[in-house]
Amino acid sequence: MEKKEVKGWLYLLPAALFLGVFLVYPLIDVLIYSLEEGYNFASQTYFGVGLYNYSYVLHDPYFLQALKNTFILVIITVPLSTGIALLISLGLVSIQKLRDLYHTLFFLPYVTNTLAVGLVFMILFKKTPYSDGMINLLLNMVGISSVDFIDGPYWAKMFVLCFYTIWVVMPFKILILTSALASVNPLYYSAAKVDGTSRFRTFVKITLPMISPSLFYLIITGFIGAFKAYSDAVALFGTDLNAAGMNTMVGYVYDMLYGNSGGYPSYASAAAMILFMIVLTITCINLLVSKKYVHY
Amino acid sequence: MKIVLENLTKKFPGRNKKSKDEVIAVNNFNFEIPDGKLIGLLGPSGCGKSTALNLLCGLLAPTEGKIYFGEDEVTNLPAENRGVGFVFQNYALYPHLTVLQNIMFPLENLKGKDKLTKEQMREKALEAAKLVQIDELMDRKPGQLSGGQQQRVAIARALVKMPRVLLMDEPLSNLDARLRLQTREEISRIQKETGITTVFVTHDQEEAMSISDMIVVMKDGVIQQIGEPQKVYDEPENLFVAKFLGTPPINVFTGEIKEEKLWIGSDFCMDVEGVRNQEVYVAIRPEGFVFCQEETPERKLHCCLQAVEVMGRDISVVATHPLLENVVMRAIISSETKVDTGRKEISFELKKNKVFIFNKETEERIYLK
Numbered sequence: 001m002e003k004k005e006v007k008g009w010l011y012l013l014p015a016a017l018f019l020g021v022f023l024v025y026p027l028i029d030v031l032i033y034s035l036e037e038g039y040n041f042a043s044q045t046y047f048g049v050g051l052y053n054y055s056y057v058l059h060d061p062y063f064l065q066a067l068k069n070t071f072i073l074v075i076i077t078v079p080l081s082t083g084i085a086l087l088i089s090l091g092l093v094s095i096q097k098l099r100d101l102y103h104t105l106f107f108l109p110y111v112t113n114t115l116a117v118g119l120v121f122m123i124l125f126k127k128t129p130y131s132d133g134m135i136n137l138l139l140n141m142v143g144i145s146s147v148d149f150i151d152g153p154y155w156a157k158m159f160v161l162c163f164y165t166i167w168v169v170m171p172f173k174i175l176i177l178t179s180a181l182a183s184v185n186p187l188y189y190s191a192a193k194v195d196g197t198s199r200f201r202t203f204v205k206i207t208l209p210m211i212s213p214s215l216f217y218l219i220i221t222g223f224i225g226a227f228k229a230y231s232d233a234v235a236l237f238g239t240d241l242n243a244a245g246m247n248t249m250v251g252y253v254y255d256m257l258y259g260n261s262g263g264y265p266s267y268a269s270a271a272a273m274i275l276f277m278i279v280l281t282i283t284c285i286n287l288l289v290s291k292k293y294v295h296y
Numbered sequence: 297m298k299i300v301l302e303n304l305t306k307k308f309p310g311r312n313k314k315s316k317d318e319v320i321a322v323n324n325f326n327f328e329i330p331d332g333k334l335i336g337l338l339g340p341s342g343c344g345k346s347t348a349l350n351l352l353c354g355l356l357a358p359t360e361g362k363i364y365f366g367e368d369e370v371t372n373l374p375a376e377n378r379g380v381g382f383v384f385q386n387y388a389l390y391p392h393l394t395v396l397q398n399i400m401f402p403l404e405n406l407k408g409k410d411k412l413t414k415e416q417m418r419e420k421a422l423e424a425a426k427l428v429q430i431d432e433l434m435d436r437k438p439g440q441l442s443g444g445q446q447q448r449v450a451i452a453r454a455l456v457k458m459p460r461v462l463l464m465d466e467p468l469s470n471l472d473a474r475l476r477l478q479t480r481e482e483i484s485r486i487q488k489e490t491g492i493t494t495v496f497v498t499h500d501q502e503e504a505m506s507i508s509d510m511i512v513v514m515k516d517g518v519i520q521q522i523g524e525p526q527k528v529y530d531e532p533e534n535l536f537v538a539k540f541l542g543t544p545p546i547n548v549f550t551g552e553i554k555e556e557k558l559w560i561g562s563d564f565c566m567d568v569e570g571v572r573n574q575e576v577y578v579a580i581r582p583e584g585f586v587f588c589q590e591e592t593p594e595r596k597l598h599c600c601l602q603a604v605e606v607m608g609r610d611i612s613v614v615a616t617h618p619l620l621e622n623v624v625m626r627a628i629i630s631s632e633t634k635v636d637t638g639r640k641e642i643s644f645e646l647k648k649n650k651v652f653i654f655n656k657e658t659e660e661r662i663y664l665k
Contacts, residue, residue: 185386185388187384187386187388188388188390190355190382190384190388191382191384191388191390192401193355193374193375193376194353194354194355194375194376194380194381194382195376195401195402195405195453195457196375196376196377196402196405196406197376197401197405198405201404201405205390205401206390209390209392210392212392295391295392
């Protein structure tokens with residue numbers, strides 16, 4: 001028994017070493033950085049230990065803006081993208097003809113480069129001196145005046161960011177959900193049919209519980225992914241996100257390290273720790289909730 | 297509720313796109329199932345018995361023909377409006393719901409004037425659970441139950457709405473031998489207690505024979521014979537039915553009728569009055585042999601002894617014969633008979649009512665006067 005245990009640990013050692021060096025150590029290091037006040041990168045010195053960095057970050061209007069943006073993004077995109085993906089997957093599994101074609105079409109965004117997609121969105125949404133962009137042309141046709149989605153009002157920019165995020169994360173969710181739906185034994189549907197179950201009730205009482213593990217997986221990874229959003233915003237609004245007012249938390253961390261206002265590893269670490277705590281809390285809540293609703 | 301089938305036919309389009317061969321799973325079924333009986337649909341795998349059951353249930357629509365429940369035609373009625381209970385082969389219990397929730401599920405679908413309160417539902421579910429003796433397992437999930445218990449839950453779920461007709465698809469095939477024996481008696485008991493017309497599908501002839509009031513033997517989508525189990529066993533109408541029923545299986549020989557006498561090779565077996573000369577199959581039930589201790593030339597079937605299997609109550613004599621269609625033949629005789637295992641050659645007399653003669657081409661029964 002003991003020998004077996006030693007063997008087990010031995011097998012785990014390489015992975016544990018890598019995780020330790022590249023994950024656990026940096027995590028602790030970040031925590032230390034975040035507590036060292038006035039840390040100087042060049043001289044490797046600091047004045048004292050305390051929570052000043054956190055206080056600074058939490059009072060920084062740019063950080064608060066990033067926090068707000070990230071939260072809005074998470075709250076809007078995670079439920080919407082999962083919901084829409086579920087609808088599309090339901091549609092996909094119930095059609096016979098052209099199913100493969102639609103599968104491919106819905107999967108295309110997944111294999112497309114983020115920045116390329118961003119460019120396409122720019123063309124669709126951006127207002128330039130020469131053109132109002134495709135979406136604005138459509139809006140004009142139904143009698144709504146043009147809006148500058150890229151450099152215009154906050155809600156318009158947020159709309160584009162959410163739209164973009166949902167569009168980018170959708171294919172993966174559709175992929176997971178279609179396979180989850182296809183793996184539900186059709187006998188359950190036959191049984192429900194014989195019992196006179198309405199379609200809605202069949203969906204709520206049978207389909208949803210059956211695919212709940214996949215759904216839950218998508219919600220958790222969706223939350224984490226949305227909290228870590230950065231490249232999407234860059235693709236749409238460029239690298240100076242603070243100026244555009246569209247910064248995200250990861251964007252803030254990056255800016256603090258390398259951006260125009262960069263060179264503040266302590267502030268960056270504090271912001272990163274705050275992000276880490278938020279993601280951890282939300283994931284824990286998710287896990288707790290899932291225990292009640294997810295059927296394995 | 298009596299069930300009447302009229303010209304019921306189900307064709308499936310061919311799988312292969314090039315050949316347009318249709319598969320006729322159910323071919324022109326005409327029969328009536330009397331009210332309150334237990335009917336066994338019996339046939340080898342792929343003979344269309346499950347299709348027939350799905351047609352009755354309404355999960356499949358027939359290509360032609362009509363189905364009546366009592367006086368009502370239900371041919372085009374969807375499954376949910378037929379008032380049938382269905383027990384699936386793999387039970388199809390909802391794994392995320394408890395036993396109680398599973399049994400209550402059909403009741404929760406009731407709408408309008410049939411709608412029940414939570415209390416009434418619980419009561420009815422408990423009643424159904426008591427009937428199948430699982431009322432102590434109500435809070436378990438299906439994954440925590442044994443095969444036999446799951447089967448009972450499935451039956452309870454099918455019964456809880458008091459269906460007009462109960463349909464069961466291979467209800468015993470997922471159970472081990474012992475449980476199968478027990479459950480089939482249980483099914484018979486439940487059916488008698490509720491009096492619901494029940495149709496079940498099986499490929500196991502023993503299962504069908506033991507509990508059915510009536511069996512329907514099918515082959516390739518065509519009904520071969522309908523009747524009470526004993527009647528079908530005693531009077532098979534064709535070679536297929538004769539071969540399909542009975543364990544050990546019936547022994548089939550090729551024989552010949554010459555001048556109103558039945559011959560198997562050079563052995564003269566019995567007189568067959570009024571039957572013209574022809575080549576025939578002679579099928580003899582294992583219990584149709586009488587072992588002869590001494591050699592007498594008249595009316596004997598001579599065989600080569602291979603082994604004697606002692607089974608307690610009876611003994612089974614395993615022998616070979618050059619004209620035998622089976623690999624070996626088995627004769628079941630009383631254990632009081634002494635069989636000298638050293639003998640190479642043995643001979644049997646035949647019991648006339650256990651010998652069936654079939655035309656060699658049509659495989660239809662030739663009835664003796």
